[in-house]
Amino acid sequence: MQLSVRTSRHSYFIVVEEGALDRLGAELRRARPEAGRSVALVTDSHVGPLHAARAEAALRAADFAVTTQTVPAGENSKSLEQAGALCEAFAAAGLDRHSTIVALGGGVIGDLAGFAAAIYHRGLAVVQVPTTIVAQVDSAIGGKTGVNLAAGKNLVGAFHPPVLVLTDPALLATLPRRAWCEGFAEVIKHGVIADRAMVEELAAAEPRDLTALVSRNAAIKARIVQADEFERGERMHLNFGHTVGHAIEAAAGYGGLLHGEAVALGSVVAARLSVRNAALPAEDEALLHAALRRFELPLRLEGAAAEVGDDALLELLRRDKKFKDGRIRFVLTRRLGSAFVSEDVTEDDIRAALAAVR
Numbered sequence: 374m375q376l377s378v379r380t381s382r383h384s385y386f387i388v389v390e391e392g393a394l395d396r397l398g399a400e401l402r403r404a405r406p407e408a409g410r411s412v413a414l415v416t417d418s419h420v421g422p423l424h425a426a427r428a429e430a431a432l433r434a435a436d437f438a439v440t441t442q443t444v445p446a447g448e449n450s451k452s453l454e455q456a457g458a459l460c461e462a463f464a465a466a467g468l469d470r471h472s473t474i475v476a477l478g479g480g481v482i483g484d485l486a487g488f489a490a491a492i493y494h495r496g497l498a499v500v501q502v503p504t505t506i507v508a509q510v511d512s513a514i515g516g517k518t519g520v521n522l523a524a525g526k527n528l529v530g531a532f533h534p535p536v537l538v539l540t541d542p543a544l545l546a547t548l549p550r551r552a553w554c555e556g557f558a559e560v561i562k563h564g565v566i567a568d569r570a571m572v573e574e575l576a577a578a579e580p581r582d583l584t585a586l587v588s589r590n591a592a593i594k595a596r597i598v599q600a601d602e603f604e605r606g607e608r609m610h611l612n613f614g615h616t617v618g619h620a621i622e623a624a625a626g627y628g629g630l631l632h633g634e635a636v637a638l639g640s641v642v643a644a645r646l647s648v649r650n651a652a653l654p655a656e657d658e659a660l661l662h663a664a665l666r667r668f669e670l671p672l673r674l675e676g677a678a679a680e681v682g683d684d685a686l687l688e689l690l691r692r693d694k695k696f697k698d699g700r701i702r703f704v705l706t707r708r709l710g711s712a713f714v715s716e717d718v719t720e721d722d723i724r725a726a727l728a729a730v731r
């Protein structure tokens with residue numbers, strides 16, 4: 374399957390196909406006929422040993438000269454230091470503005486390599502080759518790149534849309550079970566805001582046709598970011614479950630809960646708020662729970678995260694930039710498959726809805 378995404382700068386294709394990794398070089402030639410010979414492949418210490426050799430071979434087969442940069446796996450690599458180190462490595466490898474960066478990995482690599490590509494020589498073409506569910510259905514699409522600061526996640530970044538997203542669902546086969554399940558929090562989120570039937574299907578069974586599922590989700594994300602590239606309207610719907618999710622993630626301490634697990638809990642709270650404030654039917658709330666449960670995602674705060682009180686969560690929420698004068702812009706749903714931004718959610722509403730995860 375192939376989708377096209379229009380941005381304010383250029384249009385690009387998202388190719389979703391099993392085995393697509395072996396066509397990386399040919400697809401890069403097609404997407405960017407003017408590309409110079411040199412390519413930097415950026416990957417991490419988990420993905421590199423599994424999949425980099427095939428990516429390199431595919432690039433060399435199309436007459437590209439490849440240098441590979443491998444950074445330590447994990448969120449800590451999303452730093453200014455690591456972005457700087459990549460830029461130094463690009464310079465040492467002789468990359469110039471005709472060169473191409475290829476990001477082979479999950480969202481960490483996509484965001485980091487995308488950001489390094491955005492700033493090196495004031496912007497080099499980047500190809501995203503996503504290898505996690507999160508990256509294939511979400512982070513590789515839409516052009517947001519960036520790194521973290523001690524003060525918070527994604528505080529430094531740039532809009533830098535890729536010239537190509539090459540998605541090979543077969544690469545997901547090497548994901549550990551927990552990382553696989555985590556990704557479905559974002560898939561279910563897409564269902565909540567745009568595709569009720571998908572939530573029903575996921576609640577009933579794990580997907581059999583991964584390529585179809587990834588394509589369906591890539592299409593949802595692509596449609597939304599194309600309609601609202603700079604997040605002035607509909608793109609905000611993608612934050613469903615993320616407002617409270619981020620607070621829970623921070624409260625649990627990064628590393629305690631995976632991002633998708635925190636988003637699952639945030640979705641449970643957002644659904645309860647939707648029942649209270651937007652008349653979401655209880656059967657829709659139950660359907661969301663069933664889908665999350667299917668992928669072993671948490672519905673209640675457990676362990677260290679359960680020790681965090683409502684006051685502490687509210688305090689974290691108040692730091693959210695969407696919070697103003699005791700009210701917060703909150704993504705709610707009146708019926709699964711649709712979403713809207715409410716301006717009327719109060720702290721008391723949130724306190725009451727937090728009971729859903731206690």
Ligand SMILES: NC(=O)c1ccc[n+]([C@@H]2O[C@H](COP(=O)([O-])OP(=O)(O)OC[C@H]3O[C@@H](n4cnc5c(N)ncnc54)[C@H](O)[C@@H]3O)[C@@H](O)[C@H]2O)c1
Pocket residue numbers: 417418419420423446447448451478479480481482484504505506507508511512513514515516517518526527544545546547548549552632
């Ligand atoms: N730019 C955006 O729009 C956007 C959207 C959502 C999330 N994000 C960012 O994405 C990041 C999370 O992405 P993620 O969940 O993909 O995390 P990740 O990149 O850390 O990958 C998760 C783990 O899986 C490993 N891995 C990746 N692919 C694998 C494979 N095929 N086989 C085996 N192991 C594999 C990685 O090495 C890592 O250990 C966060 O930093 C988040 O802020 C960005």
Ligand SMILES: [Zn+2]
Pocket residue numbers: 559615632636
């Ligand atoms: Zn997310």
